[in-house]
Amino acid sequence: MRYLRSKRAPYAVPAVAVLAIAAGAMAPSVTGASSPPELPVISPAQLLAEAASAKAPQLTGTLSWTADLGLADLGTIQSDLGAGAGGANSAGFNPLTLVNGTYQINVWLDGSTAEHLSLSPQPGQEVDLVRNGDQAWYWDSTTMKVSHLVGQGASGSAPAGSSVVGALTPQQLADRLLGHIGPTTSVAVPSTVYIGGQRAYELLVTPKSAGGTTIAHIEVDIAADAPLTGTPLQVAVYAAGQASPALELGYTGIQPGPPAASELTFSRPPGATEVTHYLGGPPSTAGGSTGSAAGPTSPNGSAVKRLGSGWTTVVSGTTSVLSNPTYKTELDAVTTVVDVGGQRGRLFTSELVNVLVMPDGHYYAGFVTPAVLEADASSQA
Amino acid sequence: MWLVEARTVFGRARVRALLAVLLAVPVFLAVAVYLAGGPQAGEGPTFLDRASHNGVFTALAGLVVTMPFFIPLSISVVAGDAVAGEANLGTLRYLLIRPAGRARLLAAKGVVTALFCLAAAVDVVLAGLVAGIILFPHGPVVTLSGTTVPFLDGVGRALLASLVVGVSMFGLAAIGLFVSTLTDVPIAAMAVTIGLVIMSAILDGVSQVAFLHPWLFTNYWTSFTDLVRDPMSWHLIWKDFLLQLGYVVVFGAGAWARMLTRDVLA
Numbered sequence: 155m156r157y158l159r160s161k162r163a164p165y166a167v168p169a170v171a172v173l174a175i176a177a178g179a180m181a182p183s184v185t186g187a188s189s190p191p192e193l194p195v196i197s198p199a200q201l202l203a204e205a206a207s208a209k210a211p212q213l214t215g216t217l218s219w220t221a222d223l224g225l226a227d228l229g230t231i232q233s234d235l236g237a238g239a240g241g242a243n244s245a246g247f248n249p250l251t252l253v254n255g256t257y258q259i260n261v262w263l264d265g266s267t268a269e270h271l272s273l274s275p276q277p278g279q280e281v282d283l284v285r286n287g288d289q290a291w292y293w294d295s296t297t298m299k300v301s302h303l304v305g306q307g308a309s310g311s312a313p314a315g316s317s318v319v320g321a322l323t324p325q326q327l328a329d330r331l332l333g334h335i336g337p338t339t340s341v342a343v344p345s346t347v348y349i350g351g352q353r354a355y356e357l358l359v360t361p362k363s364a365g366g367t368t369i370a371h372i373e374v375d376i377a378a379d380a381p382l383t384g385t386p387l388q389v390a391v392y393a394a395g396q397a398s399p400a401l402e403l404g405y406t407g408i409q410p411g412p413p414a415a416s417e418l419t420f421s422r423p424p425g426a427t428e429v430t431h432y433l434g435g436p437p438s439t440a441g442g443s444t445g446s447a448a449g450p451t452s453p454n455g456s457a458v459k460r461l462g463s464g465w466t467t468v469v470s471g472t473t474s475v476l477s478n479p480t481y482k483t484e485l486d487a488v489t490t491v492v493d494v495g496g497q498r499g500r501l502f503t504s505e506l507v508n509v510l511v512m513p514d515g516h517y518y519a520g521f522v523t524p525a526v527l528e529a530d531a532s533s534q535a
Numbered sequence: 536m537w538l539v540e541a542r543t544v545f546g547r548a549r550v551r552a553l554l555a556v557l558l559a560v561p562v563f564l565a566v567a568v569y570l571a572g573g574p575q576a577g578e579g580p581t582f583l584d585r586a587s588h589n590g591v592f593t594a595l596a597g598l599v600v601t602m603p604f605f606i607p608l609s610i611s612v613v614a615g616d617a618v619a620g621e622a623n624l625g626t627l628r629y630l631l632i633r634p635a636g637r638a639r640l641l642a643a644k645g646v647v648t649a650l651f652c653l654a655a656a657v658d659v660v661l662a663g664l665v666a667g668i669i670l671f672p673h674g675p676v677v678t679l680s681g682t683t684v685p686f687l688d689g690v691g692r693a694l695l696a697s698l699v700v701g702v703s704m705f706g707l708a709a710i711g712l713f714v715s716t717l718t719d720v721p722i723a724a725m726a727v728t729i730g731l732v733i734m735s736a737i738l739d740g741v742s743q744v745a746f747l748h749p750w751l752f753t754n755y756w757t758s759f760t761d762l763v764r765d766p767m768s769w770h771l772i773w774k775d776f777l778l779q780l781g782y783v784v785v786f787g788a789g790a791w792a793r794m795l796t797r798d799v800l801a
Contacts (some may be wrong), residue, residue: 164792172787216770246577254742258770264545272764277757278581278599280679280764295679296577328589423677 188282190346191353193378194482198341205332205376210266210325210385214417215350217259217323223393223504225254246297247281258406261323262413270417271323284420286316291420300420300428324403328359328374328386331359338362338464346378349387350405353378366526367465369505370394381410391521393505443503461518461530468530485511492524495532536635540643541650544613552650553609554658560605561597561663566770568593571672576716581760586667591676591689592665594660595763598693598700606655607732613651613782614711615724618794622719637794641712645787648708653701660697664690680765692767696759703759706752706782707732712753713790716797749774752782782799 181475196204210313252275262270268286275281282293288305335341342358351469354375375388461468489500494512501524503508509519510527516534518527544550565586573579573587581599585592618641621627630640678691684692711728718724720766735753740745748754755775761768 161796164795165789167792168785168788171788175781175785255745257769260768274679274761274764274768278679278760278763280681282680286645295681298576298677300681351788422680423681423683424675426681499593 162197190343191348191378193346193353193355196343196355198343198357201343201357202332202335202341204384205328205357205374205386206384208325208382208386211263211382211385211410211474212265212412213261213263213382213408213410214413215261215263216406217261217403218256218406219252219259219403220256220399221253222398223253223400223506225504241434246294246299247275247279251275253327262417264412264418265322268418269323270413282420284418291421293426298426300422300426302422302428302430303433304430305433324374324386324389324405327389327403328376331372332374334464334467335359336464347375349375349377350408352382352387352405352408361465363465364394366522368393368508368523370396373399375404382408391506409433459535462520462526464518465520466526468522468527470516470518470519470530470534472515473517492528494528499528499531501527506507536634536639537643537646540647544647544651545654546615551610554655557601557605557609557655557658558662560601561594561659562666564597564600565593565663565666565670581757582763585677587671589676589686589689590667590669590671590673591686592692593671594663594693594754595696595760597659597663598696598759599757601659602700603736604732605706606659606700607707608729609655610648610652610707611711611728611732614648614708615715615728616721616727617648617712618715618790619679619718619721620715620725622799623721629702631799638791641716641791641794645712647710648712649705652704652708653698656697656700656704657694660693664693678765679760680766684764684765693763699759699762699772699775703756703779706779706786709783709786709790710752713793716790716793721732749758750778752778754778784786 167493206496257273257275260272262268268284270282270284273279278295280293280295282291284291284293290303290305290313292301292303293299293454338361340360340362342360343355344358345356347356349352354377357376359367359372359373359374361371364370369394372392373388373390374386377383377385377387388402390399390404391401392398393400458469461470485500489502489511490498492501492510494510496515499513500511502511504525506521507519508522508524509517510524510531511517512531516531518530518534520527564583566584568583574584576584578584580596582592582596583599586596587593603681616628621630631637633743673686675683675685676692677683707728710731711724714727714731715721715724735751739748739751739753755771755778758771758775
């Protein structure tokens with residue numbers, strides 16, 4: 155027996171190494187990395203006022219975007235829908251790839267005058283969105299194409315059409331969410347947290363009535379210290395019954411201060427093609443204008459309509475992609491058939507987003523339960 | 536001892552043949568693109584569509600093409616052979632008669648295998664650079680971020696990429712070395728090692744086991760492409776290095792434990 159034991163003893167070393175690595179991997183979630191910062195008590199109303207009056211920040215940083223919707227593999231529907239939405243050819247960046255997984259985004263923000271976001275959706279590919287004043291550039295390294303958008307002196311807001319990547323800062327996302335806070339919502343400031351090394355208050359936004367919505371709660375972490383005071387640093391959306399966020403966008407690193415000027419402009423590199431779009435009429439009304447300054451449209455379809463209000467808001471529209479018989483097999487694989495007022499609707503479900511597609515190509519989508527979608531669909535029919 | 540070991544390994548005809556094959560891949564790639572024209576932008580393997588624009592991308596395309604299989608295959612051969620080969624030939628006994636001890640012998644084998652990892656990747660990039668510079672323009676390099684850097688900066692990035700790829704292979708080398716201590720049949724050790732590469736790559740493509748992906752040694756292999764961004768993005772490369780370190784510690788310790796306790800009969 156002694157012989158056997160001594161023969162096995164050295165194997166304790168690799169075993170301990172495995173355990174140490176496992177412990178190391180678990181450690182941040184067990185110990186909470188560091189204790190939460192101590193900050194003076196603040197009421198939700200004060201915090202919301204701070205967030206509302208916060209200026210667009212100046213910083214260089216990295217963002218982490220995580221989407222964990224419990225989605226099935228959407229295959230060709232996903233790529234074709236995304237290609238339609240992005241208007242790019244199939245080789246270019248497909249924004250719909252972002253509905254699954256974790257991505258790091260480098261950001262350079264210079265107040266409301268300029269911003270630059272850079273994302274590597276897959277190895278060897280980078281897409282960049284640079285906006286400076288009324289000009290914006292969208293660069294896709296795969297297609298070697300630059301879309302140059304020139305607005306009409308309307309600084310302060312990014313030209314429309316660049317919105318796909320342009321909405322990707324926690325502040326812009328939080329502004330959209332907090333703008334909808336109304337009587338159906340309760341807010342609280344239960345704790346504090348470090349985000350990207352900055353002290354922040356955690357604002358907890360919860361629907362008052364759990365009925366109808368798939369959202370359990372939303373956490374918005376708002377910076378407590380100057381110069382970023384009031385700037386949302388992280389937004390996390392939790393689906394009902396889920397312990398980890400279904401969507402999370404937050405800083406992993408922040409350097410406050412004006413970013414390098416070289417990051418806030420873009421010039422066409424040799425070998426690349428550049429297409430310039432003029433937004434909002436002259437100087438070139440002939441063919442140059444894309445008309446993308448109009449309201450959002452569905453991929454390959456009509457204008458989007460909003461139904462309902464508050465947490466049970468549903469967006470509706472039509473799309474040719476979803477009623478296209480080419481996709482019947484794929485749609486069958488990822489959807490279930492439901493009966494809506496005598497019609498065969500297709501229901502696509504995930505943890506957070508549910509979509510109902512009617513046989514005529516009308517779709518209804520929202521952070522709501524399928525029952526709400528079906529009710530909306532039958533009232534519209 | 537390390538020098539002797541290095542001279543033995545790099546002196547072997549099969550190791551030289553492996554390096555020659557790795558050398559040939561980017562050269563063939565460059566000649567094919569030169570004669571037939573490269574793929575359209577966005578088509579084909581990463582960087583191949585740019586190979587004809589700049590010699591630096593010829594080298595990087597070579598790295599992209601050899602990374603999933605050729606380089607790991609050559610490393611599996613060298614690592615799998617390291618201990619099992621000696622045992623098979625009956626030379627392991629004689630090596631261990633020297634007072635150096637089993638742990639030091641294993642360490643020497645490990646260091647030389649690591650050297651081969653770096654050599655294999657540098658080999659590909661150097662061949663790609665030479666072929667690319669001869670056949671294609673060598674002006675300023677357009678990064679993935681759409682900026683332009685001087686040619687020499689691009690060459691530096693390509694060489695850096697080869698070192699990063701070499702280090703990314705350390706985990707595989709440790710696995711191969713461990714498997715090699717388990718058997719007296721080198722071909723079995725090689726086959727198991729390359730089999731693990733294929734298995735890891737397959738698992739990496741299956742979204743149902745996404746929770747496993749950050750732990751697969753092949754997961755961050757393509758992170759070297761972040762060196763062609765501007766500014767260079769090191770975040771995935773550090774993750775890769777940390778992961779490789781984990782594999783080296785675990786399988787290195789496993790190989791050491793096996794080496795200390797195995798009965799050397801041949």
